[in-house]
Amino acid sequence: MSADLESHLRAAMRDETVRVTAGPNLAGAVRERFRRHRRRRRAAVGAAVAVLVVVSSAGLTLARSGADTAEIRPARPSPATATAPVAVTTPVGTPTPVTVTTGAAGTAFPPSSGRDVGGVGVTWLPAGTSSAGPSAAALSPFTPGALAYRSNFQMMAGGRVGFVAVTAQWGNVPTLAAVEDDMRAAQPQRTFARTTVRGRSALLTRMDAKEEFSLVWIERDGLVLSVAAGTPASEDDMRRVAEELTVGSRPHVDPTVDRAVRAALAQVFTGGTSTERTLAAVENGEQLAPGLERYRAQHPGLARTLRVTVHGVAPRDAAHAVALISLTYTDPTMPLLGARGDSVPDRDRPAAYDALAVLVRTGEGWQVSRDTFCQLSLGVCPLATTRPSPAAAPSTSPPS
Amino acid sequence: MQERDERAFEEFVARTGDRLLRCAVLLVADHAAAEDLVQGALERTYRHWPRVSAGHPEAYVRRALVNAAASRWRRSRVREVPLGPHDQAGTTDHADRLSTRDELIRALMTLPARQRAVLVLRYFDDLPEAEVAAVLGCSVGSVKSQASRGLARLRASVDLHSSLPMTGRTP
Numbered sequence: 001m002s003a004d005l006e007s008h009l010r011a012a013m014r015d016e017t018v019r020v021t022a023g024p025n026l027a028g029a030v031r032e033r034f035r036r037h038r039r040r041r042r043a044a045v046g047a048a049v050a051v052l053v054v055v056s057s058a059g060l061t062l063a064r065s066g067a068d069t070a071e072i073r074p075a076r077p078s079p080a081t082a083t084a085p086v087a088v089t090t091p092v093g094t095p096t097p098v099t100v101t102t103g104a105a106g107t108a109f110p111p112s113s114g115r116d117v118g119g120v121g122v123t124w125l126p127a128g129t130s131s132a133g134p135s136a137a138a139l140s141p142f143t144p145g146a147l148a149y150r151s152n153f154q155m156m157a158g159g160r161v162g163f164v165a166v167t168a169q170w171g172n173v174p175t176l177a178a179v180e181d182d183m184r185a186a187q188p189q190r191t192f193a194r195t196t197v198r199g200r201s202a203l204l205t206r207m208d209a210k211e212e213f214s215l216v217w218i219e220r221d222g223l224v225l226s227v228a229a230g231t232p233a234s235e236d237d238m239r240r241v242a243e244e245l246t247v248g249s250r251p252h253v254d255p256t257v258d259r260a261v262r263a264a265l266a267q268v269f270t271g272g273t274s275t276e277r278t279l280a281a282v283e284n285g286e287q288l289a290p291g292l293e294r295y296r297a298q299h300p301g302l303a304r305t306l307r308v309t310v311h312g313v314a315p316r317d318a319a320h321a322v323a324l325i326s327l328t329y330t331d332p333t334m335p336l337l338g339a340r341g342d343s344v345p346d347r348d349r350p351a352a353y354d355a356l357a358v359l360v361r362t363g364e365g366w367q368v369s370r371d372t373f374c375q376l377s378l379g380v381c382p383l384a385t386t387r388p389s390p391a392a393a394p395s396t397s398p399p400s
Numbered sequence: 401m402q403e404r405d406e407r408a409f410e411e412f413v414a415r416t417g418d419r420l421l422r423c424a425v426l427l428v429a430d431h432a433a434a435e436d437l438v439q440g441a442l443e444r445t446y447r448h449w450p451r452v453s454a455g456h457p458e459a460y461v462r463r464a465l466v467n468a469a470a471s472r473w474r475r476s477r478v479r480e481v482p483l484g485p486h487d488q489a490g491t492t493d494h495a496d497r498l499s500t501r502d503e504l505i506r507a508l509m510t511l512p513a514r515q516r517a518v519l520v521l522r523y524f525d526d527l528p529e530a531e532v533a534a535v536l537g538c539s540v541g542s543v544k545s546q547a548s549r550g551l552a553r554l555r556a557s558v559d560l561h562s563s564l565p566m567t568g569r570t571p
Contacts, residue, residue, distance in 0.1 A: 010526075027410040375430075
């Protein structure tokens with residue numbers, strides 16, 4: 001039945017990639033990457049060993065303030081004594097071991113540290129842990145269509161890479177039982193038990209095959225929190241990270257930014273908007289006019305009916321923001337983006353997709369990042385030319 | 401690594417680099433991400449080259465590529481939310497449609513990572529089903545069923561009325 005389809009598919013894939021070449025020095029690039037990573041691994045191990053030596057010899061635990069230096073304090077100081085912090089500097093160019101204890105409630109961490117997770121402070125992490133980057137907005141794993149904040153931290157021990165991930169979701173949150181039902185449905189191999197965290201009922205989940213585990217609990221009305229970890233981080237480590245979180249307030253979004261972001265999204269993702277006006281709100285969008293016009297001609301239903309709903313906006317930094325959006329349209333000519341499982345939904349029905357959009361502040365104001373636009377308008381930007389030229393380099397990548 | 405191994409690795413990369421990058425582009429639909437995946441997979445290969453080169457290094461790299469692409473897909477996928485019943489079906493202008501090939505590529509990019517990988521390995525790299533199964537770490541039967549479902553979804557997603565027979569469509 002499908003010989004023709006197979007031959008069309010084969011030819012289509014070859015046509016699409018015929019201009020893709022690896023470049024003359026791929027082996028050299030790989031070798032250099034290997035050496036760079038090896039240097040980092042050695043530096044991380046060295047830093048971890050140094051930390052262990054300091055800790056074991058002095059009976060101290062590292063503490064770290066919001067600054068870039070770490071402080072050493074007694075692990076359990078006498079209430080009657082105060083110990084002056086001792087600065088420990090880390091070698092330039094090496095990953096900073098972010099090992100933190102006893103942060104005061106309400107401590108504010110800069111988002112770039114990764115330790116502010118949407119108003120929730122991470123005040124303790126296992127020794128040798130480093131931030132994998134600033135906290136990021138993400139699709140909530142707990143509530144479909146909701147925005148969550150997440151920070152990832154990495155560690156290496158015994159040649160193995162572990163992680164700690166902290167997730168916070170504000171707003172309407174489900175019950176713990178509903179979270180468990182959703183997680184069971186999505187990951188049948190995960191096991192569940194009930195436990196207590198911070199004096200609250202919590203889910204303790206395990207994915208034995210991957211040696212990963214997580215805690216999920218409702219911190220208070222309107223806030224669900226999760227801490228996940230993978231070996232060599234231990235369950236005890238995970239529990240201590242959870243116990244020592246500090247809960248602040250929901251992140252504030254500047255109303256001016258919020259309005260500008262929503263306006264840019266509406267300008268780009270509303271059917272009937274002219275090509276010129278649409279691309280005026282896309283980062284380096286002017287180059288995409290021919291592709292967008294062709295795309296709209298091929299999908300007239302989408303071009304006419306596309307609508308966007310913005311569920312939430314989260315600032316990432318001064319020049320970037322992330323928005324959780326739903327796109328809706330009716331167009332039977334559209335491929336079925338993101339359909340789950342193997343079912344084939346009815347293409348004549350209205351379709352809607354949740355997605356995270358990255359916006360960037362440029363000289364033109366807030367614009368939808370080129371990466372986001374190209375990913376949500378598959379076909380406008382040819383695959384083989386997605387790699388940007390230096391002049392048109394997208395300034396963002398989509399949040400993970 | 402000994403010089404002989406270094407030379408062998410370079411020859412291997414020169415021989416397979418284009419093919420691997422093209423495969424990666426089809427797996428992740430993004431040139432920059434594809435380059436990163438290929439470099440990551442080759443880095444792992446380089447690290448274990450003396451052992452890997454004794455077997456089938458290209459299969460090893462492909463497996464690393466497919467796994468990395470699947471991880472990336474899980475992290476970034478968008479989710480479909482079914483809405484209510486049909487209320488305003490759009491009209492279709494057949495004359496203005498994309499060519500079948502363009503539509504196929506776009507539809508391919510919307511498949512789940514596993515199905516897409518099966519189709520890319522099977523029809524782009526022309527690997528036999530047994531080799532696809534070895535790369536993916538699954539059974540030949542699983543490869544067959546994933547390929548069948550992937551093709552069915554491509555057929556359902558792409559308007560092939562004018563160019564392909566519609567018999568045997570899988571709902």
